[in-house]
Amino acid sequence: MFERLPAPYGLVRYGVAPDHPKLKEPIRVYEGIARNPQFRLLGNVTVGRDVSVDELRAAYHAVLFCSGAETDRRLGIPGEDLPGSHTATEFVGWYNGHPDYRDRQFDLGQEVAVIIGQGNVAIDVCRILAKTVDELKHTDIAQQALDCLAESRIREIHLIGRRGPAQAKFTTKEFRELGELAECDAVVDPADLELNPESRAELEERSGSVAKKNMEVLGGLAGRTSRGVRRRVFLRFRLSPVELRGDGRVAEVVLERNRLEGKPQQQTARGTGQRITQACGLLFRSIGYKGVAIPGVPFDARQGVFPSREGRIVDDAGVLIPGLYASGWIKRGPTGIIGTNRADSLATVTSLLADVASLDTGPKPGADGVGALVSGHGPRVVTFADWLVIDRAEVERGAPKGKPREKFTRLEEMLRLVEPLS
Amino acid sequence: MPTIVTGNCKGCRFTDCVTVCPVACFHGDAEMLYIDNNVCIDCGACIPTCPVKAIYEEGDLPDDQRMWIVINAERAPTLPNITDKEAALPGAEARKAELGF
Numbered sequence: 001m002f003e004r005l006p007a008p009y010g011l012v013r014y015g016v017a018p019d020h021p022k023l024k025e026p027i028r029v030y031e032g033i034a035r036n037p038q039f040r041l042l043g044n045v046t047v048g049r050d051v052s053v054d055e056l057r058a059a060y061h062a063v064l065f066c067s068g069a070e071t072d073r074r075l076g077i078p079g080e081d082l083p084g085s086h087t088a089t090e091f092v093g094w095y096n097g098h099p100d101y102r103d104r105q106f107d108l109g110q111e112v113a114v115i116i117g118q119g120n121v122a123i124d125v126c127r128i129l130a131k132t133v134d135e136l137k138h139t140d141i142a143q144q145a146l147d148c149l150a151e152s153r154i155r156e157i158h159l160i161g162r163r164g165p166a167q168a169k170f171t172t173k174e175f176r177e178l179g180e181l182a183e184c185d186a187v188v189d190p191a192d193l194e195l196n197p198e199s200r201a202e203l204e205e206r207s208g209s210v211a212k213k214n215m216e217v218l219g220g221l222a223g224r225t226s227r228g229v230r231r232r233v234f235l236r237f238r239l240s241p242v243e244l245r246g247d248g249r250v251a252e253v254v255l256e257r258n259r260l261e262g263k264p265q266q267q268t269a270r271g272t273g274q275r276i277t278q279a280c281g282l283l284f285r286s287i288g289y290k291g292v293a294i295p296g297v298p299f300d301a302r303q304g305v306f307p308s309r310e311g312r313i314v315d316d317a318g319v320l321i322p323g324l325y326a327s328g329w330i331k332r333g334p335t336g337i338i339g340t341n342r343a344d345s346l347a348t349v350t351s352l353l354a355d356v357a358s359l360d361t362g363p364k365p366g367a368d369g370v371g372a373l374v375s376g377h378g379p380r381v382v383t384f385a386d387w388l389v390i391d392r393a394e395v396e397r398g399a400p401k402g403k404p405r406e407k408f409t410r411l412e413e414m415l416r417l418v419e420p421l422s
Numbered sequence: 423m424p425t426i427v428t429g430n431c432k433g434c435r436f437t438d439c440v441t442v443c444p445v446a447c448f449h450g451d452a453e454m455l456y457i458d459n460n461v462c463i464d465c466g467a468c469i470p471t472c473p474v475k476a477i478y479e480e481g482d483l484p485d486d487q488r489m490w491i492v493i494n495a496e497r498a499p500t501l502p503n504i505t506d507k508e509a510a511l512p513g514a515e516a517r518k519a520e521l522g523f
Contacts, residue, residue, distance in 0.1 A: 022463040026444040171466060173423075173479070210470075213482070339442035339467025346441055 053296030110281025311348030
């Protein structure tokens with residue numbers, strides 16, 4: 001398993017929100033797999049930079065990509081790059097101590113934050129902004145993020161959805177949590193919950209059971225009275241951002257009211273031309289995710305995935321490339337949760353095992369060959385045994401603070417632990 | 423909040439749920455599956471995979487199904503772990519139709 005960071009576990013470590021510790025439990029399953037003597041971790045190695053895909057293909061009989069969806073989709077509106085406008089990816093990486101994002105700055109001195117998008121990542125960002133330090137301090141949130149959040153002056157968070165409440169993509173559980181925060185009220189405008197006949201029809205279909213539950217939770221929130229607490233999160237629907245404005249930094253977002261058009265299950269948001277201006281000192285976009293190309297692998301730039309059939313990677317013409325496979329978000333795009341991706345990996349591995357006889361069966365050096373290649377000209381390869389040293393040190397660092405771990409957020413900090421300074 | 427397998431599984435045992443469970447928390451006897459809630463992480467991935475809607479989050483459990491909370495808790499730890507999809511029980515399709523799915 002090749003991993004560009006010295007730490008394994010990808011999104012379970014760097015994506016799952018720190019206040020959802022149960023969702024990090026699959027790490028224990030991964031640890032069990034990693035202890036299989038047939039398994040080798042080659043961490044701190046970037047495929048496409050430190051080792052090429054062709055070199056991997058020369059060293060292994062098959063190569064399976066599980067590189068996920070690393071970048072955000074852009075809004076494509078004027079002002080998107082004003083200071084104060086960020087991707088959810090950056091913020092999530094920051095609070096989770098991802099080395100790429102640990103030095104990002106977010107102006108939490110602002111009072112109004114706007115989040116574009118209503119998926120589970122958007123809700124995570126919202127919840128972390130909304131929670132008090134007491135609600136976060138015993139999680140594995142990065143200390144530097146917790147220190148900044150402690151000084152936060154955010155009072156309002158607006159969670160903006162393009163379509164209506166019946167089409168929202170969050171799961172009921174994630175969303176129920178927003179109604180259970182210590183110092184933040186969730187606010188829903190009852191007018192937003194009025195549905196068109198097509199949306200009502202969607203709720204009545206079997207596939208509409210989650211949406212139906214979401215509507216019940218929203219209805220409950222709409223009926224609540226304010227507790228007069230420090231913060232409020234506004235769940236808002238049928239709105240699309242059309243412009244960010246500000247003098248030198250974002251100060252307001254112009255939103256266009258949408259109506260839904262189309263048949264049930266196929267409704268799309270169409271602008272009505274009616275615009276409203278929303279104050280906005282801090283903006284996060286979370287409207288979808290895309291994979292990143294790796295040299296030597298076909299890439300569908302529009303979908304942000306490696307094109308494949310049943311997990312077998314195909315070229316632009318749809319021709320199979322023997323020995324290359326994909327699983328997870330780089331295969332299907334950014335849908336589904338951890339368990340969905342387990343089923344996806346099973347499907348891909350089933351394809352791979354069915355192909356074994358037809359793959360190039362000549363001898364291949366495997367990790368030994370690649371390890372030599374990498375250490376000849378590249379970074380220090382981090383093995384699973386090395387990772388366990390880093391892991392233990394993180395857990396020890398967290399213990400005095402009552403945290404399950406305090407992550408190392410710089411590559412040098414991690415590498416120093418496994419490599420005596422010379 | 424625990425996740426619970428209820429009586430709709432009995433006589434079907436489609437086992438689609440086990441393929442999406444990231445922590446392998448399903449256990450089974452000859453009739454049906456049960457969730458070990460000491461292991462389950464409440465991710466909910468299994469809930470939509472069940473062809474007969476046998477799986478619920480505790481909060482969504484209908485009142486007349488609440489006895490399954492204790493049944494899952496008692497039986498799961500004593501039974502074999504089911505981690506791979508198995509053939510459904512004979513008659514599962516007929517039972518599915520009978521249950522209205």
